[in-house]
Amino acid sequence: xxxxxxxxxxxxxxxxxxxxxxxxxxxxxxxxxxxxxxxxxxxxxxxxxxxxxxxxxxxxxxxxxxxxxxxxxxxxxxxxxxxxxxxxxxxxxxxxxxxxxxxxxxxxxxxxxxxxxxxxxxxxxxxxxxxxxxxxxxxxxxxxxxxxxxxxxxxxxxxxxxxxxxxxxxxxxxxxxxxxxxxxxxxxxxxxxxxxxxxxxxxxxxxxxxxxxxxxxxxxxxxxxxxxxxxxxxxxxxxxxxxxxxxxxxxxxxxxxxxxxxxxxxxxxxxxxxxxxxxxxxxxxxxxxxxxxxxxxxxxxxxxxxxxxxxxxxxxxxxxxxxxxxxxxxxxxxxxxxxxxxxxxxxxxxxxxxxxxxxxxxxxxxxxxxxxxxxxxxxxxxxxxxxxxxxxxxxxxxxxxxxxxxxxxxxxxxxxxxxxxxxxxxxxxxxxxxxxxxxxxxxxxxxxxxxxxxxxxxxxxxxxxxxxxxxxxxxxxxxxxxxxxxxxxxxxxxxxxxxxxxxxxxxxxxxxxxxxxxxxxxxxxxxxxxxxxxxxxx
Amino acid sequence: xxxxxxxxxxxxxxxxxxxxxxxxxxxxxxxxxxxxxxxxxxxxxxxxxxxxxxxxxxxxxxxxxxxxxxxxxxxxxxxxxxxxxxxxxxxxxxxxxxxxxxxxxxxxxxxxxxxxxxxxxxxxxxxxxxxxxxxxxxxxxxxxxxxxxxxxxxxxxxxxxxxxxxxxxxxxxxxxxxxxxxxxxxxxxxxxxxxxxxxxxxxxxxxxxxxxxxxxxxxxxxxxxxxxxxxxxxxxxxxxxxxxxxxxxxxxxxxxxxxxxx
Numbered sequence: 171x172x173x174x175x176x177x178x179x180x181x182x183x184x185x186x187x188x189x190x191x192x193x194x195x196x197x198x199x200x201x202x203x204x205x206x207x208x209x210x211x212x213x214x215x216x217x218x219x220x221x222x223x224x225x226x227x228x229x230x231x232x233x234x235x236x237x238x239x240x241x242x243x244x245x246x247x248x249x250x251x252x253x254x255x256x257x258x259x260x261x262x263x264x265x266x267x268x269x270x271x272x273x274x275x276x277x278x279x280x281x282x283x284x285x286x287x288x289x290x291x292x293x294x295x296x297x298x299x300x301x302x303x304x305x306x307x308x309x310x311x312x313x314x315x316x317x318x319x320x321x322x323x324x325x326x327x328x329x330x331x332x333x334x335x336x337x338x339x340x341x342x343x344x345x346x347x348x349x350x351x352x353x354x355x356x357x358x359x360x361x362x363x364x365x366x367x368x369x370x371x372x373x374x375x376x377x378x379x380x381x382x383x384x385x386x387x388x389x390x391x392x393x394x395x396x397x398x399x400x401x402x403x404x405x406x407x408x409x410x411x412x413x414x415x416x417x418x419x420x421x422x423x424x425x426x427x428x429x430x431x432x433x434x435x436x437x438x439x440x441x442x443x444x445x446x447x448x449x450x451x452x453x454x455x456x457x458x459x460x461x462x463x464x465x466x467x468x469x470x471x472x473x474x475x476x477x478x479x480x481x482x483x484x485x486x487x488x489x490x491x492x493x494x495x496x497x498x499x500x501x502x503x504x505x506x507x508x509x510x511x512x513x514x515x516x517x518x519x520x521x522x523x524x525x526x527x528x529x530x531x532x533x534x535x536x537x538x539x540x541x542x543x544x545x546x547x548x549x550x551x552x553x554x555x556x557x558x559x560x561x562x563x564x565x566x567x568x569x570x571x572x573x574x575x576x577x578x579x580x581x582x583x584x585x586x587x588x589x590x591x592x593x594x595x596x597x598x599x600x601x602x603x604x605x606x607x608x609x610x611x612x613x614x615x616x617x618x619x620x621x622x623x624x625x626x627x628x629x630x631x632x633x634x635x636x637x638x639x640x641x642x643x644x645x646x647x648x649x650x651x652x653x654x655x656x657x658x659x660x661x662x663x664x665x666x667x668x669x670x671x672x673x674x675x676x677x678x679x680x681x682x683x684x685x686x687x688x689x690x691x692x693x694x695x696x697x698x699x700x701x702x703x704x705x706x707x708x
Numbered sequence: 709x710x711x712x713x714x715x716x717x718x719x720x721x722x723x724x725x726x727x728x729x730x731x732x733x734x735x736x737x738x739x740x741x742x743x744x745x746x747x748x749x750x751x752x753x754x755x756x757x758x759x760x761x762x763x764x765x766x767x768x769x770x771x772x773x774x775x776x777x778x779x780x781x782x783x784x785x786x787x788x789x790x791x792x793x794x795x796x797x798x799x800x801x802x803x804x805x806x807x808x809x810x811x812x813x814x815x816x817x818x819x820x821x822x823x824x825x826x827x828x829x830x831x832x833x834x835x836x837x838x839x840x841x842x843x844x845x846x847x848x849x850x851x852x853x854x855x856x857x858x859x860x861x862x863x864x865x866x867x868x869x870x871x872x873x874x875x876x877x878x879x880x881x882x883x884x885x886x887x888x889x890x891x892x893x894x895x896x897x898x899x900x901x902x903x904x905x906x907x908x909x910x911x912x913x914x915x916x917x918x919x920x921x922x923x924x925x926x927x928x929x930x931x932x933x934x935x936x937x938x939x940x941x942x943x944x945x946x947x948x949x950x951x952x953x954x955x956x957x958x959x960x961x962x963x964x965x966x967x968x969x970x
Contacts, residue, residue, distance in 0.1 A: 291895050293887075325915075330926070338931040344924045349917040357909035375900040376908040412902045417913060426918040476897045486887060492882035494876075501875040508835075512874050519881050662842050663835065667870060672803025674877045681884050688892075 174413060175199070175207055182216060186230035215238065223387045225395075227262040233696065235365055237310070238264060238395040249308045249452050250365055251463065251696050264397075269316065269382040269446035270389045272308055273470040274370040277551055280451040280468050287466075287475050292489060295482040303455055311390065312371070313362040313398035317406065319413040319438040320354040325421065329430030345430050351421065353436065355413035360405035362398040362445065364549040367465070367694075369542065373476035374469040377448050381471070395447055402443040402546045414438050462693035483685050509666045514675035517652055520645040521593065521625065523680040527642050530687040537691055542609070593625050593649065648676035667688035736830030738765040741795065745809045746774035748846035757847060760854050767861050768821050772850055776808040784812045792818060804853045807844060813841050825838055825860050828871070833857065834872045 174181055179194030180364025181204065189198040199207075225238045230248035237249065275283075281304050288299045297303065328347045333341040357379035361371040383389070417436045423429070425436055455462050457480065466477035540546040615680065655669045740761045742754055749757065761770040771792055777785045788805035800819035807813070815833050817825035825833075833856045841851035855867045 261860050291891070293891050327884050328922075333925065334825070336930055341925055341927050343922055344926060346921045347918050348921070349850045351913075352915070353911075353913040355906070355909055358905060369897065369899075372899045374898040376905045378908050380908075380910065413909075414907060415902065420913050421915060423916075424918060426920060430920065478897070479895050481888075481891065486884070486891075489709045490880065490883045490887045493887055494879040497883050497886075498875055498879035501879055502871070505875070506826075506831050506868075506871050507874040507878065508831040515878060529876050607807045628727075663838050667874070671873070671877055674881055678881060678884065681881075681888075683890070688888075 175204075182238070185367065189226065217460065220307050221266050222263045223266050225264055225387065225390070226259060227264075228259055236397050238262070238397065239390060239393070247306070247453060249310060251454070265445070266586075267313065267385045267398075268386045268444040270311065271377055271379075271382050271446065271448050271471055272389050273449040275449075275451070275468070275470055275473050277307060277309065277451070279473070280309075280470070281305075283468055283473050283475055284451075284453065284466055284477070287477055288479065291477075291479045293481045293485045294479045295485075297458075298455055298479065304453070307451050307453045307468075309393040310450050310452050311393055311395040312439055312450045313396060314359045314446050314448045315362045315402045315405065316356075316382075316444045316446050317358045317360075317402070317409045317413075318356040318442040318444075319358070319410055321351050321417065321436050322353075324348055325434055325436050327427070327434040328431045329427070329432030331430055333536060345432075347426060347430060347432050347434070349421070349424075351417070351436055353417045353438070354441070355416065355427055355438065356442075358409040358412055359446075359448070360409055361448075361545070362400050362402070363396050364399055364543075364545045365396055366450070366467075366545075367543055368545060370465060372477045372479075374450070374472075374474045375471065377471055379446075382446055389447070393449075398445060400545050400548060404545060406440060406443075408544075410438060411441065421696045444701050457689070457693055460522045461696065462690070463696055464693040479675050480689040480692045481685050483682065486685060509663055509670075512670040513652060513655075513666060513673075515675070516670040517649065519677040520648040520652075520680075523645040523648075523684070524642060525625075525676045526684050527645070527680065527687065529638075530684065530691065531639060534687060538695065591653070593658065613632055641680060641687070644676045644680040644683070648680075649675040651676075664666040720912060736800075738769045738801065739766070739796070740765050741771045741773070742770070743771075743773045745789075746776040746806065748774050748806060748808070749850075752846075752967060756852055757850055757854070760851050760858075763863070764802060764858050768802060768817075770854070771795070772805075772854075773803065773804035774806040774808065774846070778809050779807065784810055785814045788814060789816055789818070792816070802854075802857050804850055806841065806849070811835040813838055813849065813853075815857070816859070821861065825839045825857055828880060829866070832866060832868045832871055836867060914947065 174192035174195060174197060176192065176197050179192055181190040181192055181199065183189075183201070184191035184198065187198055190204055191198050192203055196507045227236050227238050228248075230251060233248060233251040235248055235250040284304060285299050288294050291528070326346060329345040329347050330342045331345065333343050335341070359375070359379060360376060361368075390501065414436055417438065418434055421434045421436060426432075451468040453466045453472055455466070457461050464478040464480060466475065468475045490499050536542050611645075650675055653670050655665060658665075740758060742749075742758060742761070744754065759771060761772065764770045769792075771788075773788060773791060782790070784805060784807040787807070788803050791805075792801060792803045798819050800821050800827060802815070802817045802821060804815045805813065813834050815825075815830040816822075816827075817830065833853050835851045836856060837852045840846070840852060859866055
């Protein structure tokens with residue numbers, strides 16, 4: 171029985187066309203060619219058997235992540251999204267990696283490292299060192315690309331040397347420096363899976379590649395492995411740059427280069443790329459509401475840890491109050507803040523709160539859209555390219571966006587004015603309070619407007635949807651209160667004090683939002699690793 | 709024995725010096741000035757206030773001033789300080805000022821007394837007494853201000869509730885920011901550096917001696933900054949000439965001279 175090379179269904183001889191016909195895909199093949207193809211396929215099968223191994227794959231029906239193991243034990247939860255009992259089991263044939271670095275650290279040692287790290291983080295939520303949680307640490311072999319770059323050839327560099335000066339002209343001699351370089355850089359590694367966030371994988375690096383072993387499925391016993399879903403080209407340029415910089419710097423150390431002010435650049439070529447499995451202990455912890463997850467990963471060879479640790483706001487308040495006591499004593503000994511100073515301080519706190527919140531918004535925008543992860547971006551791009559209806563969706567969205575655009579522009583201008591006006595007035599009023607003589611200075615006015623514009627621009631450019639972000643309203647209200655106070659100018663000091671206290675209280679309240687945003691940054695949305703595609707923010 | 713005698717002599721000298729200083733201090737006669745230009749006090753109140761101020765005159769000059777005219781661009785505090793200096797120079801003294809034009813009250817102390825009645829304490833005193841001024845009870849306002857100054861000079865303590873509230877707010881905000889900042893720094897995941905990555909790699913590197921070949925020359929226009937220029941301009945700052953730099957590349961000369969320095 172001959173099988174269709176395209177779809178694998180059976181082929182039948184079609185007397186009409188004198189060719190073999192696939193009843194499934196209706197493709198036709200020359201009988202002579204199919205014979206040769208069958209031989210090639212047989213050879214390929216032998217080759218495939220050499221380069222592959224059989225394993226059990228558990229696919230999480232929630233996030234789509236796939237974990238591979240050679241064990242017969244049943245996996246009860248997904249390491250990436252922590253959803254249990256939803257794992258589909260199937261036997262798969264996987265590409266055999268070239269190498270493996272076996273786990274050197276035991277699970278118990280790993281747990282100790284994790285607990286020690288969390289205990290060091292004074293403000294970490296107590297639930298993070300809960301014994302039940304810690305027990306969920308799982309050893310996973312993560313796929314890594316091992317790159318080898320080399321250079322065997324001439325390196326030309328331009329240099330120059332001072333010769334003499336004549337009048338207003340300085341004469342330099344130009345030189346060409348050449349040398350034959352033989353260099354090799356073997357073992358620069360990067361993870362080959364989009365399930366492993368770059369930020370975490372780059373923190374627990376490096377692995378001692380010299381201790382790698384030839385892969386055998388036996389190493390997977392008792393552990394799991396993740397699939398490689400990123401080809402070697404994704405991180406090749408980054409790794410090549412590291413190798414090139416290192417070799418160029420070594421070459422630069424030659425005295426000739428400094429003598430002729432030359433900066434050599436060695437361009438290296440990729441010699442070889444191998445796939446390996448590296449040991450990683452993985453722990454995912456859900457937050458209280460269960461909609462976000464934070465990760466802790468530990469290098470299974472060196473014990474280096476990378477952990478996203480959220481802040482327990484109650485703990486923060488307690489610690490801050492403890493710190494506040496000596497600060498309060500110190501302030502009492504050194505300062506007596508009068509009314510204008512208090513107004514000034516409260517304004518500063520509000521502007522600072524605004525800047526911190528805006529900065530965090532920018533970071534959240536990047537993190538939530540996974541723009542800081544090259545691997546994920548690559549995978550999303552591939553999936554988008556594969557999806558046929560993406561273009562249609564984009565067109566529809568563009569139309570919607572156009573209608574929304576006008577409304578958004580109006581809101582944005584309003585937000586800009588709301589932030590800009592208080593900031594500019596604050597600066598003006600404060601400087602007037604400090605020195606009324608300066609009030610008439612045009613230069614000062616221009617300076618205030620420029621400064622306010624810069625601050626407003628800095629704040630607004632970091633907030634993609636300022637109209638939606640209610641957290642920035644608190645410091646803005648604080649600033650508006652101060653402005654209103656100076657417009658009314660009541661005689662009694664008590665109004666000034668109350669306003670400054672209210673203003674500081676608002677910035678303290680805004681600080682709660684800062685902590686919330688920090689907790690968003692240290693956690694992630696429950697992953698939809700296998701379901702990604704299209705615009706998740708739509 | 710000799711040591712005891714020396715100690716006794718030193719004690720006697722110190723005692724004499726102290727007594728002479730005290731007598732000197734008591735000999736100095738400090739003045740009291742009440743200038744109520746805004747007519748805020750009655751004659752009786754002025755008399756009573758003078759009695760209160762007399763207690764303070766043991767330590768220095770005492771000034772009470774009110775105005776209802778504009779002090780121009782000069783701040784109220786600066787105004788009363790200038791007024792005091794114009795009257796008494798740098799001698800010890802305290803002043804209390806009610807500016808009805810800008811509706812401000814301020815207190816100040818100079819000439820040694822400012823070590824006890826610091827600017828912070830002055831602010832506290834005005835904080836403590838401004839309510840009287842708001843209720844148009846100017847006499848009570850001034851009397852209480854001088855009374856609190858007296859308390860401070862005699863080693864007593866005054867209520868500083870506003871100071872404590874302000875400091876508490878500021879301390880809480882500072883400590884929140886500090887704690888957060890330190891935690892942020894401490895819990896940051898540090899990425900492995902390029903050097904750390906390279907350290908784990910198998911690196912081989914060798915190169916042949918470097919061939920240096922002269923290929924040409926180029927010139928750079930770089931005018932030497934002139935030290936001449938005279939001193940004309942009546943102290944005006946001489947404008948610095950903007951230094952222009954541009955490259956003038958010449959065609960390579962036929963100078964392919966091989967310099968093998970190795």
